[in-house]
Amino acid sequence: MKYLGIVEALEADIRSGRVARGDRLPAQRSIAEALGVDLTTVTRAFNEARRRGLIEAQAGRGTFIREKLDGNEPAGAAHPLIDLSMNIPPQPSEVEFRKIFPQGIAGILGSPRGLLSLHYQDSSGAEPDRYAAAAWLAHRLEGVAPDRLMVTGGAQSALFAVCELLLARGDVLLAGAMTYPGLKAVAAQKGLVLEPLAMDEQGIVPDAFEKACREKSPKALYVIPTIDNPTTATMSEDRRHKIAALARKHGIAIIEDDPYAPLRPERIVTMAELARDLTWHIATLSKCASPALRVAYVVAPNAGMALRLAGVLRATILMAPPLMSALATRWIADGSLDEIAKAISAENAVRQKLAASILGDVSFAADPHGHHLWLRLPTHWRAGDFAEHADRVGVSIVPSSAFAVAAHPTEAVRISLGVAPDRGALEDGLTQLASLMAQPSLATRAVV
Known part of the structure; x- marks a missing residue:
């Protein structure tokens, strides 16, 4: 790393x-x-x-x-440092990862054909893993056939592969004014023009999307429709219909990054359902189970496009880690994956309530089932200065500049609640931040 x-x-x-x-x-x-x-x-x-x-x-x-x-x-x-910067799920006490990881792997290797999970596999993923993925996604994404599915080594590699397939250097890629840093890294690596779109409490604003379609000639739109990273916004069904209709009107591909949907109890229609022929849907297990799995599923618009993406994967990551893919399949089959996601969602809800009680009247956005919040800072604080001083008192957070596509980002910080090893450490870290926020900015320089 x-x-x-x-x-x-x-x-x-x-x-x-x-x-x-x-x-x-x-x-x-x-x-x-x-x-x-x-x-x-x-x-x-x-x-x-x-x-x-x-x-x-x-x-x-x-x-x-x-x-x-x-x-x-x-x-x-x-x-000692309290890390509230890495956006990973908590490890609920009822999920014994120290046991279920080795037990699951031992069960795979001990099965009659288990040693095949140590071999090279097709770049699309082994057939049992693709069928398992289709079954798991069926709860929130209708009509997914295994021939449209690929198993990849995490969402970041999937995102790079999709951009490699769809976009060339100099092409315009639309995204929210605040967006996932991994997308910024892909855009920089490929020489893409990342164009920011205005956002509100539901995410990307449809009028801003349509204006950019008319004026910027974009090739694709990147969107996190559920519990956006970093803003925590979730698009309503009506907003999703509007975005999908505009994408169809202007012939814009949609890259739907949907890592947090398994954490929410209610189902909302996906872009992949509203605009199947335009949408690449990415569903990772890193946010609803564990980053250690390094498994994500990609749903392509059709089987032919899936095969083309498999060619990109073959040239970049070759294949998803077979043993971890098999473990994910095992957990899907026996219901463990859904139980892990439910436990993480419940732990997130407890941590979000704890954060709300400590931060009080401070303005922040959050989803009760997500494991981060978006803290808007008082006018006397700049995000970079606040993050730097938080680090000095032993709390690590991420300023808005890390997510900004526009030149002048809003003054806010992302606080990740899941990475703290326990609620006590989280409470200590949040208390430090609340205290720091109440102070006048420490970035003032003496004038001489």
Whole structure:
């Protein structure tokens, strides 16, 4: 992983003397720009470096290499960090991942044909896995045939593959003014023009979409219709119909990234149902089960397009991890996947209530079943400054600049509630943020 590479390079430089103990590190944003990586990658690297006892934050001054690196000191003992930056699901106490992962894998390998899960497989995914995916998706996406389905190694690889198939350098891709950083990374890698669309409490505004279709000649629209990342907005059924109708009117492909839908108890019609011939539907297990599975399912508009996407996957990731794909299939078959998603949704609801009680009258957007919230900051705080000072007091969050497609993003931060190991740690982190938000901005410079 990139963030571990950053940490290991830093540690090597410290041990070799290339970086002196006590040196101040550049701002995270500067490091991200210099390395050509996402800000969230650098944030995660800083978190890990602090956990290992390599660096420390000093309030009002910045982040420094620690003066003493004691190999016998417990990692992170001096400055424990509460990570509210990574948007991963919580691990509910009733879901014993330490047991169900090894038990599931042992069950697969112990079956008569289990060792086939250690072999190379078709880039579309093994047939049993595609049939299982179709069965699992049928609860919220009607009419999915296995020949339209592909099993991929996570949503990010699926997103890149779909963009590789549909878009060429210089093409215009529409997205909300605040959008998933992974999409920004794909657009930058492929040389796409990412065009922002105005958003409201339901997500992308239809009038803004139609205006961009007329003026920008886009090739595709990217949308997270349910519990948007980062804004938490969920499109109503009426809004979805309007967006689908406009896409059909202007012949625009839709990339529907739908990772959070399994967490909501009520079903809302998908873009893939409203505009089947235009829509690429991506459903990952990372948000409703565990990122460790590295499995996502892609529903193509038709079987022919599915085969074309399989060719891109063959050239990029070759195949999804067969053992994890088989584990997902096993959990679909025995009902475990649905039970895990329900438990995560219930834990999210508890954590959202906890957040609401601590943040009080502060303005924020959230979905009761989602594992993040979108905190709008008081006028005296800029998002970047707030995130930096939160980091210095030991809480890691993500500023709006990481998600912004437009030049002047709203002043807000995403707070992820699932990554905290328990509710106590989450309460501590949120209390720190509430206290910090009540203070005047600490970014004021003396005028001389």
